[in-house]
Amino acid sequence: MLSSDSSQMIGSSIVLSDKEQQVNDLLMNYKLKEYDEGFNNPGNFLPAVNFFKSKSKIEQSEVFNFIRKLPKGASLHSHDTASVSSEFLYNLTYSDNLYGCVTNERLQFHFFSESMVDNVCKWKLVEQLRQENSSFDDFLKTQLTIIVDDPVKVYPSINDVWSRFMQTFSTLSGLLTYRPVFQSYFYQALKELYEDNVMYLEFRGTLPDVYELNGTIYKAEEVVKLYIDTLQDFKRDYPNFHGARLIYAPSRNVDNETVDNYVVAATKLKELYPDFIAGFDLVGQEDLGKPLIQFIPQLLELAKTNIKFFFHAAETDWIGTSTDMNLFDAVLLNTTRIGHGFGITKHPQILQEVKSRSIAIEISPISNQVLKLVDDLRNHPGAFLIASGYPVVITCDDPSFWGAKALSYDWYMAFMGLSSRESDLKLLKQLAMNSLIYSAMDEEEKSDTFIEWEKQWNQFLEDILKKDVFMKYFGCCSVNNIK
Template sequence: MANMTLFTDQDPESVYPSQDLIWGKFEQCFLALWGLVTYAPVFRDYYYQGLAQFYTDNVMYMEVRALLPEIYELDGSTHDTAWTLKTYQDITRQFTAEYPEFFGVRVIFTIHRGVNASKMARAVEEAMKLQRDFPDIMAGFDLVGREDSGRPLWYFRDALSLPAERGVTLPYFFHAGETDLEGTEVDQNLLDALLLNTSRIGHGFALLRHPVAKDLSRKRGVAVEVCPISNQVMKLVKDLRNHPAATLMSENHPLVISSDDPGMFGSSGLSYDFYEAFVGFGGMRSNLGSLKELAINSIRYSSLNPKQQEKALALWQRRWDNFVSENAF
């Protein structure tokens, strides 16, 4: 477990004194897990158990960032990204058949931001093909990995412009602004993400330092995916009362609460992050309405089409009404 998570029984401030050290450990954990979860039978079970854990936490719909890795069998054969995405689709259908109150999953195909321009172009080409072949489950495309040490979005501008040049719709959900390095190339990712018409902004921690980007994202209804525990664990902020999202929340900026990598952090599902957002961002003014608005935002700013959103909101409303009546607020 010590090799596969960031959780420690020691003082975390001593074990992880800097962002560089904790990011190094974080990426080592992914490498340790890689060969285990990319074995076909384990991959299927791993994904199913992930769905079960979120469902137990009362999550009814998910949008998952996935690298869509090459999956292997014990005879040495491997499966391509289309097989991997179809497996996500098949297991999601199996899970929703078993648990009808679970609304489903959509996948955001990702690639590590450390690749070169030609590899990024190939990934965007593949994403366009997957979007065409799997429109029900494929939500869009993103870059993952540490922004501070990865290449900025502008470096990949030619590859990321391919869909628009070809008249193809490929929604983007860019990680942008997960940094406290003000004034660097990476710090410009927020503006570039908006220029490239991102549907949401992953993390957006640096958004307050970019008033133009903040105003633009608000006017366009581009929600910030806030990951409270992740930002705290990865040492962007120590006290969540000082998190930029507290200001964004007070300004009614579009926000959704996300859990990033709960398994790595020793948490599960989404409740831990909702709790931290509730007490850390809203402070003494947080109330039941705060939770309700944040929950609705998860559907309002999802990649579901308007008809699907309407259906999901109706399902959510029934469960919300039961939650309120059962807890006698």
């Protein structure tokens, strides 16, 4: 029975080579030590602790540092204006010509070429605000993320944390939609992924208006071109990075006429940039937003084109509500992947459909925890999906807002909190391959990317074994401290 049970887990069919087995022995030495310490002292098991409190300890974990080195393939679910490290985001507030003001206890940003008179917002240079108030920086930092010391007290319900979450997007809008910052920000997002051993990106974007100091406004088509130009610059600097695609993902909390406009915009964007536009989604808090069923005529019209769907669905704890029912409509609309799908294990028919149709489920463990779907990640429904061999990819969602960076933090949570004590390198290898298999790349591009990834994987094995041998012979330090 144990053998049959474990044979269903993601990666169970993989047979490790001799080199992989040696690396796996090292990994499992780290994992079992950390896992068993958690079993003996459950309050210290990091996936069971809110990420706001566990992050610094995760960064000391040998398992985490192993995962950082591992070639992870692709990042398939993140959002355009919440994808860089919070440190980089904070540094942007030292940019020239950046003004700030406070309305309704929220900081707003905008770039101007000269002082502006505004009856609603009394704009001042951020540099001046810093000089006038020694505590301004402390306040500013609270505006850039949703991190708090006591998340249980500050966010008593999911609506409370989502309110702060959406306010943070609003605060950053004027900062990130200034054209030079917009491109610098996207370049940095690509760089942080690359440094985290990720080779390809598919991200959700709302395509906001982007502005220049002289008043020029870039609309959706031009904003896509800004992304493409920045991507090309990045690939010239880092030729090993494979590429990126955009999933056009505007707000779901709108009326039908607005979605009519979305359909026109998405169709035109796909015609203009067929290789860069991966597909379409609707974003925002599902519980308070409009369900997919409200927009079926528009979505069926869009389905007639060659645009793929990547719907957020069932990012909720409720069952039988409109949010939960988004799963059924997403599958019936032939979605390519499902964003979050937190409620999927409550629906046996949908479970059958996603497996038979190979609809990948994008699991973002940290997002689901800090946005109050689950406190202890051992109780995440993704544990069942991983154990049962469902098409799963591990994603990062909005790492800026909770102090994470790129993919490794979420991979750590999945490996330590959502999978068995016995799950090993086979799981991590399959998750990396899944990220390429379930991407929006065509088959030829996937084949080329797999060749690139396999080279990275083999180099990773060599590097780990060289460092391990060094440590055994010289015994001076941790693998992580050996350059």
